[in-house]
Amino acid sequence: MGLFLSTAFGFPTALFTPLLIATALYWVFVVIGAAETELLDGVDADGEATGLSALMSRAGLLGNAERSSARGRGAERSGRAPVTVSLTLMVCVAWFVSMMGGIMTSLLETTSTPLLLALGSVVLVIALVAAWAVTSGLVTAVARFLPGGRGDSKHDLVGRTCVIRIGEATGDFGRAGITTGSGAEISVDVRTTGGEVLPPGSTALIFEHDQDRDVFLVTGFDAALDPGRD
Template sequence: MREFLSVIFGFPTFLYSLALVVVLVYWIAAVIGLVDFGESSIDLDIAEHADVSVDDLGTIAGYVVAFGLSGVPFSIVVTLLVVIGWTLSTLAGIWVLAWVPTLPLQIVAGLVVLGACFALSIVIAARIVRPLRGAFVTEYARHNSDLIGQTCTITTGSVDEKQGYAQVAQRGAGLLIQVWAPSPNTLERGSQALIVEYDGAARRYLVQPMDAVA
């Protein structure tokens, strides 16, 4: 027991232990109704981040899509990453770091373990997320149809047939959506556009400049 406690409160596992406490507090708050579980969704067609800049939103969405973590509530993604990372780090602390002799080597080995656990947690979480996406299709489909006809603000430098992101103001928060538009067009960061269609297969929205609407 003493060995286990020294591992979970030692480097690098204590970082995951702190994150695990935050996750546990969140889920307790969700169970008793202090947090709305539905408000933490990040479909990566639609990502809600009221407290970060639009530039950061585009970066976050790009990474989450690239890692295959889209399609489920963001709270579930974070929980999986933390729990998996904590488990791997704890096991590494017991089976690997305990045999490292000196403090400098322990720090170096701890950094390696931290990076390896984070990378492996992404891979494992992506595998777990894949079969869970179907449970959230109905909710996301409702949001997708609701956005058609609304205006959005482009958050990327340009929008073409291959890439683009935009922010939609909804319920006082910023919703990030993946968008596209035929080239050439006048859309650039900060431009206003109209959402005219949703492509369910590509999971993105067709937009057009507001000056074209007029």
């Protein structure tokens, strides 16, 4: 137990131990329903990854490679692993590799601080490379079996409802939230026509995408008039 604790809280494993504890607590919250698995995922109006999602996607850590569609000319994206899942894999692999490296280093029974730091730095690099390689390989393999598709293009959002979020929606300004087909909520620029003003919190219907201004044109929507409403 002493060797385990000294290695877990020694260099370089100590860099990953707090992350491992935080990750474990996060998944406890997920299990009890207090957090979501897509907490850190971000997408834009086209369904493309943004922020941390985009960074990890470019690093090959989300497995969202494109594959040719047999029924169309375009490319169809395979499923994208949640950012939290990829980060969890990376933390676990990095912690395990650094832990094993730290234990092997301790067997040298040296007291030279410079040597221990040098060996710890080597273990740290190996742990980071291993974490990237294992995570990239696993999510790429698993993501092929996750539901994918083309995502939500701006044209696909026409005909959907949205909720005015920031201030009033007018002919000059408006921001609204809309849930994409993947279940993520995104924020889009909206405008009204004919002098219509929509208050914050109201539901609006997107009826057109203005390509010149890159905004969505909306109008007030009454859920009671929805033909698909039970």
